[in-house]
Amino acid sequence: MILINSIKGRLLLWIFISVTILFAGFGYALHLKLHYVVEESLDRMLHANLQFVKGLVHSHDGVTIECESNEFMQGDYMTPDSGHYYKVFLDGELLAAADSLPDKNFNLTQGEPLEHHARAKEWVYQAKGANGEPLRVLRHDFKFMGKDVRIELAEDINESMVMIHRLSNYFLIVTPVVIMLIALISITIASLSLRPLDRFSVTLEQISHKNLDVRLAEQTQVRELQRLAKKFNSLMARLQQAFEAEKHLLGDAAHELKTPLAVIKAECDISLSRSRAADQYAGSLREVRTVADTMLEQINGLLILTRLDSGILDAGTFEQLSLNSCVENAVRMAEPLAKKKNIAISIAQNSELTVLGDKDTLTEAVLNLVENAIKYNHPGGFVAVKLTKRAAMAEIVVIDTGIGISEEDRTRIFDRFYRSAEARNAEGSGLGLSIVRAIAQTHHGEITVETPPDGGSRFILKLPLTVSA
């Protein structure tokens, strides 16, 4: 399993299998070719001898056919068991046999012929000699002076067979050694080729949550790894960004919650440091109560942000909803505060607009904008909420006659816990606008702010329209 699960192991396995198959095929082909070549040369020799023996068959008187054995011409056929034999038959009767054949009646044509050439009237047999040696036998039938003559020629092929065997054995011994050598070379090549991957993974191993800024050098990687390195680096960049954002949020949250806690502690410590009149204690308790409310608001804001960030709210839970009713509800909810601060609110909407979204969070977003418009307004000012359609977007515009927003603040006003110098000591969590932005982003919309030259500010919440009625 370990072998198959590593690139090196797989490479090795494949090389091993393919080389083995290649060598086996090559060996088999070589073996066949060798056989063929040996048989061919044997057959050529047999044919040459056939012509020679055929020449021995003659007739002196034109009546009697005889096979004259000529001492000079017979050569190998004289020595007993020389491995070169012949037999000549006339009309099925043995006419002559080589002197090398100890038993003249020894049957050379055993079993079925291996080959049969009908036109040449030739048969090839595989036979076993008297001593068990393998023989290749060529039989030839022909007519001589109207009589049937058959010549059987045999050659001992033992030596050739031994040679073939030796070669085959040699091949069988050499092949595994060569395969082993190739495997060794493959391992070396695989290791060398995979070295960039090793370096790659060594770099990766160094990365933990503490050094997310580690990046792979894209240019120095081999070409195949460059893309991987690039992808990895961009993944790391995104991860680091998310991680840093989390860390900052956590740090900011701790900081923002510790400050009101410091107020509560100091209030209690100072109150308790000496005996005081009842109304002083009451005043301190009211302060503590107010600060506790702020903390609660901040914690709730953080929970909303976490919920929006975690993606619990997504398109799967969205429904078609009327933006008009969201705006109306938000304005209704903000009216008590507006009355208290003597601010007039107006709604302008000319058509029914429908978006895909979550009703509660969208209402919350509009409410946050309207409440901000009231909070940072001058007494006697007004807030105008406009709902309009622009291209494929619904626009909720909240305009106020308030203190306005400086250019420096405009870029940071949607940051978590950011509060402008003016807003610093007003009630609130410092999270309202970042919640609005998170809600807008969840709905694939956006929130922007403008400061009209005649004062006040103008928040624009854009949401993609689905169906416009």
Added chain:
Amino acid sequence: MKILVVEDERRLTALLKKGLEENAFVVDVCYDGAEGLYLVETSPYDAVVLDVMMPKMDGFTMLRRMREQGLETPVIMLTARGEVDNRIKGLNTGADDYLPKPFDFAELLARLTAIIRRNKGQSASQVCIADLYMDINSKTVARSGVDIPLTAKEYAILEYLALNKGRVVSRTEFSEHIYDMNFDLDSNIIDVYINRLRNKIDKGHACPLIHTKRGEGYILSEEL
């Protein structure tokens, strides 16, 4: 002792002012580093309570600017970012002490008293001049073993004299350290308080401790 509190959370600033004033400190407050820097440059404070995260100029920057100008006023840094590296950064920038939020008010008082004392070259928390005995921590005064009750202002003046014993303190210096920025310097109120202190401390004793240096100011000393 006059303290400057630089902290952008107004509720906390108001509380610190109230609490410190109840403990015989004089407190000026401001809400950002830029104003804080202006104040320490223009008036002598005995200590600064400094927040880190502030608009316009943060606490670290204000502290660095102060030290660059050679202002040696002791500083206690106060911040919600209480991580070790932040504390080290504060101390390395020139802070004398560091207190993470939320803090115990009593601890702030104790640390504030301690850095002021050390800054005046007075490492013990008790001051003895002849048979006059002062405990700076408990803010009690006794002469010849008899406790002398003092008002906060009277105590503040005596404490300032005691921490600068043997040195003449001018009326201007008094008003700078004993009154906040809203005090009218033309007033003769210092003389009034010195008279009250003489009545409580020197009256009935053969050897007076508070002396007047004509045209210069007052000195707390065993002999003239």
